[in-house]
Amino acid sequence: MLAGNRKCITARAPEKVGEGARAVPLAGHVGFDSMPDQLVNKSVNHGFCFNILCVGETGLGKSTLMDTLFNTKFEGEPTQHNQPGVQLKSNTYELQESNVRLKLTVVNTVGFGDQINKEDSYKSIVEFIDTQFEAYLQEELKIKRTLHSYHDTRIHACLYFIAPTGHSLKSLDLVTMKKLDSKVNIIPIIAKSDAISKSELTKFKIKITSELVSNGVQIYQFPTDDETVAEINSTMNGHLPFAVVGSTEEVKIGNKMVKARQYPWGTVQVENENHCDFVKLREMLIRVNMEDLREQTHTRHYELYRRCKLEEMGFKDTDPDCKPFSLQETYEAKRNEFMGDLQKKEEEMRQMFVQRVKEKEAELKEAEKELHEKFDRLKKLHQDEKKKLEDKKKSLDDELNGFKQKKTAAELLQSQAQQAGGSTTLKRDKERKK
Amino acid sequence: MPTPAVPAACQVEKTVPGPGMGDFSYVGIDAILEQMRRKAMKQGFELNIMVVGQSGLGKSTLMNTLFKSKVSRKSVQATSQEKIPKTIHIKSVSHDIEEKGVRMKLTVIDTPGFGDQINNENCWQPIMKFINAQYEQYLQEEININRKKRIPDSRVHCCIYFIPPTGHCLRPLDVEFMRRLSKVVNIVPVIAKADTLTLEERDFFKQKIREELRANGIDVYPQKEFDEDAEDRMINDKIREMIPFAVVGSDQEYQVNGRRLLGRKTKWGTIEVENIAHCEFAYLRDLLIRTHMENIKDITSSIHYEVYRVRRLNENNTAVAHANGLPQHHMTSHEM
Numbered sequence: 001m002l003a004g005n006r007k008c009i010t011a012r013a014p015e016k017v018g019e020g021a022r023a024v025p026l027a028g029h030v031g032f033d034s035m036p037d038q039l040v041n042k043s044v045n046h047g048f049c050f051n052i053l054c055v056g057e058t059g060l061g062k063s064t065l066m067d068t069l070f071n072t073k074f075e076g077e078p079t080q081h082n083q084p085g086v087q088l089k090s091n092t093y094e095l096q097e098s099n100v101r102l103k104l105t106v107v108n109t110v111g112f113g114d115q116i117n118k119e120d121s122y123k124s125i126v127e128f129i130d131t132q133f134e135a136y137l138q139e140e141l142k143i144k145r146t147l148h149s150y151h152d153t154r155i156h157a158c159l160y161f162i163a164p165t166g167h168s169l170k171s172l173d174l175v176t177m178k179k180l181d182s183k184v185n186i187i188p189i190i191a192k193s194d195a196i197s198k199s200e201l202t203k204f205k206i207k208i209t210s211e212l213v214s215n216g217v218q219i220y221q222f223p224t225d226d227e228t229v230a231e232i233n234s235t236m237n238g239h240l241p242f243a244v245v246g247s248t249e250e251v252k253i254g255n256k257m258v259k260a261r262q263y264p265w266g267t268v269q270v271e272n273e274n275h276c277d278f279v280k281l282r283e284m285l286i287r288v289n290m291e292d293l294r295e296q297t298h299t300r301h302y303e304l305y306r307r308c309k310l311e312e313m314g315f316k317d318t319d320p321d322c323k324p325f326s327l328q329e330t331y332e333a334k335r336n337e338f339m340g341d342l343q344k345k346e347e348e349m350r351q352m353f354v355q356r357v358k359e360k361e362a363e364l365k366e367a368e369k370e371l372h373e374k375f376d377r378l379k380k381l382h383q384d385e386k387k388k389l390e391d392k393k394k395s396l397d398d399e400l401n402g403f404k405q406k407k408t409a410a411e412l413l414q415s416q417a418q419q420a421g422g423s424t425t426l427k428r429d430k431e432r433k434k
Numbered sequence: 435m436p437t438p439a440v441p442a443a444c445q446v447e448k449t450v451p452g453p454g455m456g457d458f459s460y461v462g463i464d465a466i467l468e469q470m471r472r473k474a475m476k477q478g479f480e481l482n483i484m485v486v487g488q489s490g491l492g493k494s495t496l497m498n499t500l501f502k503s504k505v506s507r508k509s510v511q512a513t514s515q516e517k518i519p520k521t522i523h524i525k526s527v528s529h530d531i532e533e534k535g536v537r538m539k540l541t542v543i544d545t546p547g548f549g550d551q552i553n554n555e556n557c558w559q560p561i562m563k564f565i566n567a568q569y570e571q572y573l574q575e576e577i578n579i580n581r582k583k584r585i586p587d588s589r590v591h592c593c594i595y596f597i598p599p600t601g602h603c604l605r606p607l608d609v610e611f612m613r614r615l616s617k618v619v620n621i622v623p624v625i626a627k628a629d630t631l632t633l634e635e636r637d638f639f640k641q642k643i644r645e646e647l648r649a650n651g652i653d654v655y656p657q658k659e660f661d662e663d664a665e666d667r668m669i670n671d672k673i674r675e676m677i678p679f680a681v682v683g684s685d686q687e688y689q690v691n692g693r694r695l696l697g698r699k700t701k702w703g704t705i706e707v708e709n710i711a712h713c714e715f716a717y718l719r720d721l722l723i724r725t726h727m728e729n730i731k732d733i734t735s736s737i738h739y740e741v742y743r744v745r746r747l748n749e750n751n752t753a754v755a756h757a758n759g760l761p762q763h764h765m766t767s768h769e770m
Contacts, residue, residue: 022528022529022530023529023530023531023532024501024503024504024505024529024530024531025503026501026502026503026531026532026533027502027503028502028696029502029533030500030501030502030531030533030719030723031533031719031720031723031724032479032481032531032533032536032538032723032724032727033533033534033535033536034723034724034725035474035479035536035538035727035728036470036471036474036475036536037471038725038726038727038728038729039470039471039474039728040467040470040471040474041728042728042729042732043467043470044467045662048463048466069461070461071460071461095461095463097460097461097462097463097464098464099464100463100464100466100467102463102466143743143744143747143748144740144744145740147736148736226472226476228472229472282461282462283462286461286462286463286465286466287462287465288465288469289469290463290465290466290469291466291469291470291472291473292469292473295473299583303581303583306579307579307580310579311579
């Protein structure tokens with residue numbers, strides 16, 4: 001605690017304004033009622049971000065609906081549908097209306113429902129959503145972070161396009177929505193609803209809603225806690241899923257140009273509430289609940305992702321007496337553990353290597369020793385042979401000497417004998433010769 | 435299963451022209467402003483102001499004048515005798531105030547005992563500790579796995595420093611305090627009890643103060659480096675030319691020219707608190723409440739708090755590194 005000073009805080013920090021603090025009446029105009037304006041001004045200067053994900057099969061009019069909603073032609077040409085698997089294409093646009101700048105990102109699922117085996121169709125969508133959460137989480141966990149200017153790519157609203165079959169939801173739809181409902185705000189809409197008649201439409205809507213409920217799919221409910229919008233939101237909640245028609249072409253009705261689809265048997269006006277629910281969708285998505293969609297994404301879906309991810313990585317919240325920074329410390333501890341393991345492994349490998357070298361060395365030493373022995377043996381052998389030969393040579397020499405001696409002795413004798421009877425031998429030899 | 439493509443957002447910049455003729459080209463994006471306003475009204479705001487200064491400089495009165503109600507510590511506690519404490523105490527009182535549907539939780543943090551001892555060395559320490567403790571509390575909550583939807587914000591948004599009206603220059607205590615604390619919190623210096631200075635004395639005093647602040651490298655609110663754009667800079671430059679505000683506080687009303695005004699009645703006249711010809715209270719109020727409140731909170735959360743957070747997280751890295759015997763340079767550059 002602070003040495004020598006008493007920290008005396010008389011009020012706890014409550015969760016909502018108004019709890020745990022005394023209410024005090026003001027005697028005059030202070031001026032903090034300008035706070036909402038200050039806040040709004042700051043946001044206007046900063047700009048807004050909104051990210052919509054359109055999930056639906058090919059040809060349900062996703063791109064056209066986006067164009068119609070935001071009154072602009074977004075993409076140049078329709079997307080190619082020749083890739084395997086489900087691809088997610090995202091495009092960002094800067095829109096401006098009066099003084100509000102909006103950075104709108106529209107993500108389209110290309111190839112959804114095109115495969116023969118659709119079991120894994122939802123996976124790439126879930127991965128995409130998770131990747132955006134992960135990016136935000138990484139930014140939030142950084143030491144030096146810039147959350148203030150971070151471009152938020154998390155998906156705020158997912159428009160799920162239901163094919164206008166008129167019967168019920170497809171199993172692909174149910175499976176996909178079930179996988180997405182805890183990750184994103186789902187707003188289901190019936191696409192190309194001019195293909196269904198009014199009576200069929202009511203039955204279709206009821207069937208869809210009951211299927212969603214019985215399968216436990218949590219779709220986004222427009223908030224009803226704020227009195228200003230509670231009524232309209234609860235009415236709209238009853239109209240889900242919205243049956244929409246999209247069109248960027250204009251047709252002259254009466255003396256006005258309106259967005260419509262022209263058929264030989266009549267014209268479907270996009271903004272006519274009797275014809276389709278487009279106006280309701282625009283109202284709910286943009287004009288009334290855009291901020292709530294962003295808030296739900298941040299406080300509910302992102303928090304859930306964050307919690308799961310951190311728990312998965314092995315973090316736990318600290319007890320009050322433990323050291324702080326469980327995240328940081330646990331992460332460091334894990335990292336050190338890992339490094340320790342690595343080092344141990346390295347040591348082991350090194351030991352093994354040293355061992356092997358030793359063994360090999362010993363082997364080689366053995367071989368060397370053997371060779372030396374062999375060499376010694378051979379040398380000895382050689383010496384023996386040499387000795388033998390020398391002995392032999394010696395004996396031969398001795399013999400030779402003996403013989404020489406004998407020879408000289410014999411010659412001497414002979415020469416003596418010759419002198420004595422030499423003349424006779426000579427005569428005899430001479431007579432013989434004659 | 436073929437790997438799905440997770441593409442980076444391709445930035446296609448297309449500006450849609452504003453609402454044209456007829457209803458149908460109006461999308462309704464600007465309705466988000468109203469939505470934000472509604473949300474803000476529902477949630478309410480929090481503001482934490484700290485007042486620092488020697489006893490007798492009119493801190494409590496000024497708080498009461500600013501918020502036109504009895505918000506100061508003295509109004510809450512029942513002591514009849516005001517004793518100057520032997521050490522610095524930090525006392526905070528919270529109030530719920532509401533104006534035109536906007537609710538605010540105002541917390542006034544008082545520091546009785548500051549600068550009142552004979553030896554005032556390190557008197558800023560307990561205050562620094564308190565401010566850092568609030569940052570710590572917020573950080574703890576932020577890194578929890580299960581965290582609250584709205585993290586309660588007890589961080590000190592603004593510290594009003596009361597300079598005694600000597601008329602000469604800043605005292606060493608003032609310089610030391612502001613130098614150290616301007617690094618962790620927004621400081622708004624004010625000349626207290628300015629009704630003892632004539633206008634010339636006031637201008638001279640202000641100039642001296644500004645010079646000394648500059649000479650000592652003290653960055654008070656609004657800090658020059660946090661100006662966002664040219665427009666901001668222009669507005670803030672005007673404010674910077676006027677600080678410190680020479681204020682007079684009062685919670686008593688008197689009749690002046692047929693109107694009831696807050697003022698101080700003396701034998702030689704009545705000082706009207708909200709009259710800018712008399713004192714600069716109105717400028718202070720406008721700065722703190724009417725125009726720059728959001729900015730003050732913003733700077734606290736995105737700059738001062740972040741600085742604390744970076745320091746704290748790096749500190750922990752080195753601590754863990756030492757504990758594990760690993761070389762420090764492995765850790766300090768590491769980010770999660």
